[in-house]
Amino acid sequence: MVVAAGADLADEVGFAGVSMGLLAERLGVRTPSLYKHVDSLEALRRGISIQSKHELAGTLARAAVGRSGPDAVHAFAGAYRRWVLDHPGRHTATVRAPAPDDEEDLAAAGAPVQVLFDILAGFGLRDARAIDAARALRSAIHGFTDIESSGGFGLPRNIDRSYRFLIDTLITGLQTDQP
């Protein structure tokens, strides 16, 4: 419950802005009392990160269910972007790379990627090519939403259209087979 409150707080003040004091105040409790529930600020961040990864994976899976091919990719990409814009703090948390020996965090980080793999399987992509395609889509989607959510697109050109262009371009590229 404390971690869940931390995730909500992160969306309001930014992931980096989450502090023990702020979270305690939000919960109507004194700061040291939180240590009965989380080991440390670092552990809290890890918890928010893992929870957010699972929430994201669930959202993505729901968006893509019952679709296939380019349709599924667009649904995936759209759901991802909407989720990032709605949950800036959680999104920052999902970007946090797990420690190399943290099984639970590694599993959580793999969940959203797995959804993408399942979609690409419906494209007839296999093995190395499926990995390349998943990396390409993931990179593009993450990069675009990351820049957008931090206000990095200065020009006035419609952002929705640019996003669709990016996804369409990649789908086109995936469909024209390459060596």
Added chain:
Amino acid sequence: MVVAAGADLADEVGFAGVSMGLLAERLGVRTPSLYKHVDSLEALRRGISIQSKHELAGTLARAAVGRSGPDAVHAFAGAYRRWVLDHPGRHTATVRAPAPDDEEDLAAAGAPVQVLFDILAGFGLRDARAIDAARALRSAIHGFTDIESSGGFGLPRNIDRSYRFLIDTLITGLQTDQP
């Protein structure tokens, strides 16, 4: 000079790891002495960010000079990725979005994007389509390098190849005109 030392330090301990104490120690000076050169930690971070953005823009421009079309895009993308891997702390600094009223930082942030625009002009892309293309390439390159530099690509598949695939796919998409 202090900012330059800060940038070097960021590459060693991470942008978030840069502290006044650590930087002072690195410069053989006591912590409060730094305040004769920078206003605050926040100002130091801003300085590192602006310097890094200029360095990146210069590197990208040098890589693309004398090339055009797909060749220039590959040179740009390759130089970007190499720079990120060589300068993890500086890279994190360049991702930091400027304050909306910070003219100098805004200008610095625009410099790398401008290089990309110049390259795309050689593709015959104009106006809205050029903006879409620049955003697509920028998003993809930023996303890929961001994930790679934080160790986010778990699978053993060769990362160089995946990167080339991503760039090739986008170039292909850019060349086949879309509505």
Added chain:
DNA sequence: GGGGTTGGCTAATGCTGTTAGCCTCTGGCT
């Protein structure tokens, strides 16, 4: 009804950013 667990609290510590106030060196002006 007693005892352990849960979950709160105050007090205190350490680390980091920051400010105040002081001192020394240096370089140009008279």
Added chain:
DNA sequence: AGCCAGAGGCTAACAGCATTAGCCAACCCC
């Protein structure tokens, strides 16, 4: 030569945050 202003260092002190220690009330189970 003497002066003096500014640059750049220092120590001491303070504030905010994470964290720990130690204490206490409520609740639950037997």
